Amino acid sequence: MSFFWFALVIGFLALVQMQFFFFTGLKKIYYRRYFNKTAVFEGETAEMVEILENRKFTPVPWLRVESRISPYLRFAKQEDVDIRHEQFHKSVFFLRGFKRIRRRHSFLCSHRGFYTLKSASLTTGDLLGLFNKFIRVPSDAYLYVYPRPLGIDEISPACLKWQGDVMMKRWILPDPILVNGIREYRPGDSQKDIHWGATARTGRLQVKVRDYTVSPRLYLLLNTQISEEQWGSILEHDDMEVIETGIRYAAHLASWAVSNGLEVGFACNGRLVDEEGVVRLPAACSQAHLEMILQAMAKLEIVRERNFHTLMDYLYEDAVTGMDFAVISPYWSDTLEKRANKLRSLGNSLTYIPINADQVKSEVSDNEADKAV
Template structure:
């Protein structure tokens, strides 16, 4: 008889604790997940930080936190962590035990294997009683994000359009006077403004003398990247590694130019995430511009928005001048060469790099075009 009542008491306790944990296990439980930083580079290792808080008197014997992340974010091996990875996404499970009024912080090391824009969508928390008879599930929305920049490639500076690398050196061939570089004086000519008058030289000569300005190199580079990995491509990219290499070449060229104090812009027949048209970032200088360029490159989707020849045609039709133009493409044909010549006739210097899975090189027959 005693054994019977002991068994009844055990069953009551078992069902009572199951009901209590099922009802209260996830109450007053806080959860936060965030990346260590918002920006990273491909190949860099960062941390994903999880923080759980139990703000009640009842302990949590076990808790499982599940989420889905891109397979391009590779987790290091770690205790109390299960990762099952597919081609595009991976399921990430963490296991916790929380005592009353405690906070647990766990850091996961992640390798960013591919450029991109990664968002934390949501996590599912599951907790239950001591023996796992009953459990409770709760889903929490997250808003963290990580932008992984392409790793800038080491590019051969001597193959960039020649104007950009003249810096402050005077050049005879350029077509625009630089009002900040004065090389002497000359006599006044019709069309000169009074701002150009050199009054000291005028007093000495007895007639109007104006500043003689020197000609300096342009300091603005525009980079065009072609997503078409072959001439017959329609919309989908077949050789993704090749185009990823092209993005890193573009990033390297932009970084080299901007870090030298010049201006750089970027244009490609690919959209950014959530957009439909071709991507365009107008040339500017400074660290903020470099960040904008890297972010745009990180968010590129490997699909074609329009034929690259049409994009260059539109740029040539715009009539802009005084720019150095770098074209990165896996092929070069008469149609592209025609638009490159039009850009040169507008007063720009144009070179192109043939895209291949090695260091960038300039086609022997395509040398830097000089403005004018």
């Protein structure tokens, strides 16, 4: 009989605590999370910060926070953190009354992209695990992962040649306004360049030394088609890596242009993750504009939104002129050459920068073989 009463009391207490935590467990629980950076480059690390608050007197015996996160954000192993199937991030907390917990999770950004955290699931229960109760809470956070910067040995010869051609073109004609200094007169100097004040001071003819610049305006065209015969938008893994290499070329050239004070624009026949239509950004020169280009590259989906020659037709129809175009593409064809000549007829220059698909695919195969060992 005593055992019966003991079991009855235990059962009653179990039901009481179950009801207690059922009604109080998730009350006045506040959760938010954010990335400690808004943008990083591929291969760099960042942190996801979780903040959990219990704003009531009663404790929470356990609280599990779950959310789906891209496998390209590779979290380090931690206690009380479980990452399953490289997709679901799970944290477990114990919260005393009026307790605030801040937890940092370090991760590696292994792939270019735009990563968002839309919501999280909070689950709690009683001391004995007799029930679970959960809610979903909005917890928006985002992170841009820019294309990986290229090492000097990774920059293609075609990129380097185009950079050299642009810099040479920059110094062809004298600027009629900018004056860089004064020197003695030489036979052949224009009379309008004589600096009469300096001549009077020195007693010898002095002329103005002008800066030489024509301020080239650059425009990068990226082709997300692997070949002209490509049908559909789905590519094999190694073909995707070929286009990723082209994106890195474009990011390198855009960064180089802005660092040298040159206007640069960007267009691509792919699309952004949250928009429709091809990508087209006008030419400008500022750090903010470079950030805009890199953000577009982070958001870029490797799909064929339009044929590449159609994108070139758009530029011709808009009568774009005075540009130095660099076409970054895995292939070249008669169709593209015809479009290139039409753009040249408007007073533009156009250079083809090839992506060596065979070399990229060979490197991908070697990397996969190394991982398998």
